[in-house]
Structures are given as C-alpha cells and as structure tokens.
Amino acid sequence: MSKVRIYTLAKELNLENARMLEILDGLGVSYKSVSSTIEEDTVELIKQIVAEEGTGSADGEAQAAAPAESQATQSQATQSQDAPEQQETPQAAQASATAVQTRDDVAPASKAEIPHRAPVVTIMGHVDHGKTSLLDYIRKTKVAAKEAGGITQHVGAFEAQTSKGKIVFIDTPGHEAFTTIRARGANVADIAIIVIAADDSLMPQTREAIAHAQAAKVPMIIAINKMDLPQANADKVKTDLTQLNLVPEEYGGDLIVVPVSARTGEGVEDLLEYISLNAELEDLRADPNGQFSGVVIEGKVDKQSGVLATVMVQEGTLHVGDFLVVGENYGKIKAMMDSAGGRIKEAGPSTPVQILGFSEVPTSGEKVSSAKNEHAARDLIASRASDRRDAEGAQVLRKLTLEDMMGPLTTVRTVNLILRADTQGSVEAIQGILARKESEDVKINVMLSGIGAPTEGDVLLASTAEATILCFSVTAPGSVTKIADNKGVDIKSFRIIYELIDEVDRLMKGNVEPVFEEKYLGRAEVRMVIKHPRFGNIAGSYVTDGSLKRNAKAKVTRGKETVYEGTLVGLKRLKDDVREVQTGYECGINLDWDGAEIGDIIEASEMVEVEVA
Structure with missing residues (x-):
C-alpha cells in the first residue's frame, strides 16, 4: 500500500499544515512531523473529512448572512433608542478610529492578529562541505535580478523568494559567527x-555546528550535499547521525534530512519547502x-561611506531618520540599503x-533598540551605563548562596561539559565513565567532544551554555586561554584520567569554587638571629610543637x-x-621580614581544601 507525506497531502487539499495535524490528532494518527508519511486508507478518510467541512462551511455561511444582518440592524436600533446622546458624527467616529490606530500602548487582541514573518536561516557545517556553494x-536562483548597472553591496544576509514566500538567509556561514551573536544574548536565526x-x-x-545549534535550541535541518558525486553515500551520513542521538525520520526519528546538490540544484526546492514547513x-x-x-549581524568601516552596520529587524519597523541605540552608543539613520544594495x-x-x-x-550580536529623539537616546545610554556600574559593583559584593552554586534544590541539575583529549580512545573511555556517573538529581551533558586542543569556538560555546572545558593530555593555546579568562570560562587540563x-x-556537587580553611601546623621559638648578606636575617629557632613547612603561612608573636604575618619562605637544617x-x-627560618628577635614565637599554618557536605 502506498504512503503519502503529510505536507504533500495538505498542499493537494489546500489546507494549512497546522489544520492537517489537527485532523490527524482527532483521528488518533501518530506522526513525527509534517514530513512523516501516512497510509492510503488514512488519506481517503482525511479527504472525506475535508470534503464534509467544505460543504458545511458553505451552508453555514449562507445561513449566517441574514441573522448577522438582522442582529446588526437590531443593535443599531437599540443604540439609537437607548442612548441617542452618545451617537457620533461620521467625522467624530473617523477621528476616534484614527486615534486608536495610532496609539502606541494598544496591543493586538491575540497572537493571531499579529502577521506572520519570514523565517531567518543560518547555514553551518564542516569546511569544504559546501555551505557557501x-x-x-x-x-542565484531565488533572488530577483537587479536592474542593469546596480551595485551589489554585501550586507551579511539576503532574501530568497520561494513559492511559499520569503526566506532570509544569514550570509555568514560558520558556527563561530552564530555563537558570537548568541554570546551577547541575541538569537537571530530561527x-x-x-x-x-x-x-x-x-x-x-x-x-561542533550541531552542538552550537542544540545549545541555541534552534530547529535543525540536515542537508546532505554533493549528492551528484559518484561516491555519495547518504545512508552512511544518516547512520552516523544516529550516533549523536539524531535520528532521521526514515529511521523513526524526527530529524529532517534532505539530500541536495549545490552544483546541480538537486533537492534545493525540497530544502526550501522544508524550511517553509518548519517556519509554519x-x-x-x-x-x-x-x-x-533588532540585532547587529555585522559592522564594518567603509572607506567611502564610513561606519556601516547590518541589522536584522525583529520587531517593529525602521525608518530613515530614526535614532538607534546599541549598547552605550547611538546613531541616527542617514540611509538604509536592502540586501540587494538598493536604497530603502x-x-x-x-x-x-x-x-x-x-x-x-x-x-x-549586540541588540538594537530605537529612541524617539536624540535626547531620549542620550537618556537611555546614561541609564544603561548606570545600570552597568551598579551591576559591576553588586557583583563584587555579592556572596554565593548554596542555591546560587547548586541551583534550586528541587530540580534536576545539568552539568554542561566540553571534552577534548589526545586520542579518540581517550574520548570514548572518558565518556563511558561519565555516562555511569549520572544520577536522578544531576545529569551530565557532554555538549561537544573531540581530539586536539580546545579552540576559540569551544570557548564561545562554553560561555553561552555555561559549560566547563575539560582537557585530557592536551593543553589550550595561550590565545584560547586568554579569551577564556576574559569570558569567565574554566579550562581545566589533566594528565591522569581519574583526576x-x-x-x-x-x-556535580555544585562546589565549583573550592572552600579552604586554615590548618595549624606547629610553632618554634627564636633563640638567635643570624644576619646573612644574601638572605637577610635568619631566625635560628627550635621547633617546640608540630612541624614547620616551607611556604607555609607564618605569624610572629612577641x-x-x-x-x-606573612610567609615562611625558607627552612634550613645545618x-x-x-x-x-x-x-x-x-x-x-627565613621569613619575608627581617624584624625577628630572640624570644619571638613563630607559628606556622596552611590553607587546606575542605569538602562541603
């Protein structure tokens, strides 16, 4: 018996996909997504339901017309009799309607009244796998041809016109750019x-790209490219994806996988169709x-024009002349160009x-907001600067509570990790051990694992996902360590797996910062002071209790x-x-102090880490 994809049937019956899924739910039919397939007998049943809905709808409209008109007439008559003093002239009614349309504080009654917008798509993947192609x-195939002589300017994104409507592509391939935007609290891609x-x-x-998309909680579509090559093996790609717990629809999962060829165009229409379905x-x-x-996609300095910023509008409408605020800076829009380089x-x-x-x-990645005028823009900047200073001051004074460190005690905690090791065998061994350490209260999420030293991309991912980078038998380059320090990301390296x-x-215990306490070691009595030309004064002493250690904390009492109070920097026997x-x-005893005298008592102690129950 032949099967039909849900979205194909919806298109044939001129139904929205959401309505098609409602019908399937009513019939108790299970599915993963609109690209799932259904049996032929189910298809016939759906066609019958849609046909009956169409007939009922036509009859209902005919029956509803007269009563509606009657109700409207009756309502007008009632208003005329009961409250003649409240009747408005046509001019007054028009003025009142205009006032309501232009008020800033009037929100739409429901989400359904807000119009749909085009989906914003980013393309990621391994180098040379065909992202740019x-x-x-x-x-080339979906962007309207420009007028002759037009100048195309790179704005970091472009709009493609498809049979399902507009799709916006961010023309900056790479998960680093994607995560840089997310690192500043913005999420530009749908x-x-x-x-x-x-x-x-x-x-x-x-x-890495998959890990970044998962961290952003953005829906993924897999495009298996280069299907025109004789050695292409889409089945192997699908099987390998299951190793990452990404199960294609053909294997019973919910991951959309589309075979394409950027060279011949094979499957590209299907890919665009899936994007539109997902957006719907x-x-x-x-x-x-x-x-x-809005959100800044990229900024640059043009030798002729000056500072140019590419902004993705997310809500509202931008106009030439508007004042925009980005961080603690502002600007006034002198000109705007669309993705084709035309003035708008x-x-x-x-x-x-x-x-x-x-x-x-x-x-x-910086968020963009608008201001009514220059004065309002300056006020907003001043407010943000003040908030930042207050936050920085509060962060210095703030002490972590147990809940701050461990999260709400009634919820399941997740420890996010990025794992880097010297060999694949080491990676698999560590992952195997970690998998056995999970409990009902704490889950371990290895967001990304790989061979070799951690990269800047790892740090960006860790900063946005609040993850710790663990390295086994590899060390981070100085440049990566510097970025990690700036972003507050922990990179920890180990040579012994059990460490x-x-x-x-x-x-997992939530004790991210170790807790130390001072431990008493011992004391000694100064019995003579020896002046040394290189090391300063040395206190000849007798240990009366415990022991003294080099580099211990030292306190001298008289x-x-x-x-x-300081450090015991040296110890000599003979x-x-x-x-x-x-x-x-x-x-x-050599202290970093030359004031010791005979009879002084030197007490030694050290800071030791203690476990928090």
Whole structure:
C-alpha cells in the first residue's frame, strides 16, 4: 500500500499544515512531523473529512448572512433608542478610529492578529562541505535580478523568494559567527541548516555546528550535499547521525534530512519547502507596528561611506531618520540599503538592512533598540551605563548562596561539559565513565567532544551554555586561554584520567569554587638571629610543637602582641635547604621580614581544601 507525506497531502487539499495535524490528532494518527508519511486508507478518510467541512462551511455561511444582518440592524436600533446622546458624527467616529490606530500602548487582541514573518536561516557545517556553494545556488536562483548597472553591496544576509514566500538567509556561514551573536544574548536565526558532504559524512566541525545549534535550541535541518558525486553515500551520513542521538525520520526519528546538490540544484526546492514547513509550524510572527527591536549581524568601516552596520529587524519597523541605540552608543539613520544594495526608506520584521549613521562600529550580536529623539537616546545610554556600574559593583559584593552554586534544590541539575583529549580512545573511555556517573538529581551533558586542543569556538560555546572545558593530555593555546579568562570560562587540563573524573564529581556537587580553611601546623621559638648578606636575617629557632613547612603561612608573636604575618619562605637544617622540620629539631627560618628577635614565637599554618557536605 502506498504512503503519502503529510505536507504533500495538505498542499493537494489546500489546507494549512497546522489544520492537517489537527485532523490527524482527532483521528488518533501518530506522526513525527509534517514530513512523516501516512497510509492510503488514512488519506481517503482525511479527504472525506475535508470534503464534509467544505460543504458545511458553505451552508453555514449562507445561513449566517441574514441573522448577522438582522442582529446588526437590531443593535443599531437599540443604540439609537437607548442612548441617542452618545451617537457620533461620521467625522467624530473617523477621528476616534484614527486615534486608536495610532496609539502606541494598544496591543493586538491575540497572537493571531499579529502577521506572520519570514523565517531567518543560518547555514553551518564542516569546511569544504559546501555551505557557501549552497548559499550561492539559492542566491542565484531565488533572488530577483537587479536592474542593469546596480551595485551589489554585501550586507551579511539576503532574501530568497520561494513559492511559499520569503526566506532570509544569514550570509555568514560558520558556527563561530552564530555563537558570537548568541554570546551577547541575541538569537537571530530561527532555523539552522547543517550541511554535511555525502562523500565525507560527519567531521569535527560538523559535530561542533550541531552542538552550537542544540545549545541555541534552534530547529535543525540536515542537508546532505554533493549528492551528484559518484561516491555519495547518504545512508552512511544518516547512520552516523544516529550516533549523536539524531535520528532521521526514515529511521523513526524526527530529524529532517534532505539530500541536495549545490552544483546541480538537486533537492534545493525540497530544502526550501522544508524550511517553509518548519517556519509554519513554529508560527513565526512579528508586529510591524510594535516597538522596534533588532540585532547587529555585522559592522564594518567603509572607506567611502564610513561606519556601516547590518541589522536584522525583529520587531517593529525602521525608518530613515530614526535614532538607534546599541549598547552605550547611538546613531541616527542617514540611509538604509536592502540586501540587494538598493536604497530603502523603511524595513519591517525579518528584513536585513545595512545602516549608515553610527559613529562607532557596533559588535555582532549586540541588540538594537530605537529612541524617539536624540535626547531620549542620550537618556537611555546614561541609564544603561548606570545600570552597568551598579551591576559591576553588586557583583563584587555579592556572596554565593548554596542555591546560587547548586541551583534550586528541587530540580534536576545539568552539568554542561566540553571534552577534548589526545586520542579518540581517550574520548570514548572518558565518556563511558561519565555516562555511569549520572544520577536522578544531576545529569551530565557532554555538549561537544573531540581530539586536539580546545579552540576559540569551544570557548564561545562554553560561555553561552555555561559549560566547563575539560582537557585530557592536551593543553589550550595561550590565545584560547586568554579569551577564556576574559569570558569567565574554566579550562581545566589533566594528565591522569581519574583526576579529571574527580573534577567532574566536584562539579556535580555544585562546589565549583573550592572552600579552604586554615590548618595549624606547629610553632618554634627564636633563640638567635643570624644576619646573612644574601638572605637577610635568619631566625635560628627550635621547633617546640608540630612541624614547620616551607611556604607555609607564618605569624610572629612577641609576648601577647602579633608583630608579623606573612610567609615562611625558607627552612634550613645545618647547611641544607629542607621542606619540613619536626618537633625537637633546630632550624634556620627565613621569613619575608627581617624584624625577628630572640624570644619571638613563630607559628606556622596552611590553607587546606575542605569538602562541603
């Protein structure tokens, strides 16, 4: 018996996919997504239901027309009799309606009244798997031809016109750019296309791209590219995806996988169809009349024009002359260009525009808001600067509570990790151990694992997902360590596998920062002071209790008064440097202080880590 895909049937019956899924739910038919297939007998049953709905709808409309008209007449008559003094002239009614349409504080009655917007798509994947080639093919076949003599300007995004409507592609392939935007609290993409070469399958950057998309909680569509090659093997790619717990629909999962060829165009229409279907199910909407908000995709300095910023409009509408605020800077829009390089005067939701008007280059991922005038823009900047200073001050004074460290005690905690090791065998061994350490209260999420030193991309992912980077037998380059320090990301390196596992245990307990307490070691009495030309004064002492250790904390008391607190920088027995001296032995004590006198008591202690129950 033949099967039909749900979205194909919906298209044939001229139904929205959402309505088709409602019918399936009513029939109790199980499915993964609109691209799932259904049996032929179910198809016939759906056709019968749709036909009956069509007949009922036509009859209902005919019956409803007269009563509706009657009710309207009756309502008008009632208003005329009961409240003649409240009747409005046509001019007054028009003025009242106009006032309501232009008020800023009036929100739509429901989400259904907000219009749909175009989906914004980013394309990621391993180098040389065809990300740019796929974008180029879509641009050439789906972007309207420009007028002769037009100048195309790169604005970091472009709009493709399809049979299902507009789709916006971010023309900056790479998960680093994608995560840089997310690192600043913005999420510009609605759908992530992961491109995988059919002759190469999963590669390190493929896994990274998938991890970044999952961290962003963005729906993924897999495009298996290079299907025109004789060695193409789509089945291997699908099987390899299951190893990452990504199960294609053909294997009973919910992952959409589309075979394509950026060279011949094979499957590209199907890919665009799936993007539109996904967008329809996500029910993407934005109010063009609402408060403006947007995100900076990229910024640059043009030798002729000056500072140019590419902004993706997310809500509201931009107009030439508007004042925009980005971070603690502002600018006035002098000119706007669309993705084809043409001058435009306004731009609504899901529209990428290049803006001329900023004095400083904004950073990718920064959120953009609007202000009524320059005075309001300056006030907003001053407020943000004040908030930032207050936050920085509060962070210094703030003390972590147990709930801050461990999260709400009644919920399941997740420890996010990025794992880097010297060999694949090490990676698999560590993952095997970690899998056995999960409990009902704490889950371990290895977001990304790979061979070799951690990269800047790992740090960006860790910063946005609040993950710790664990390295086994590999070390991070200085440049990566510096970025990690700036972003507050922990990179921890180990040579012994069980030390790495101990670190994971500590993270699972929520004790991210070790707790130390001072432990008493011993004391000694100064019996003579020796002046040394190189080391300063050395206190010849006798250990009366416990032991003294080199580099321990030292406190010197004279009678009841503490005269010095510092470090015990050196210990000598006879002429030899030693690490420790026990009770009953004489020694020479070198402090980073030359004020010791005969009769002083030197007390030694050290800071030790304690476990928090």
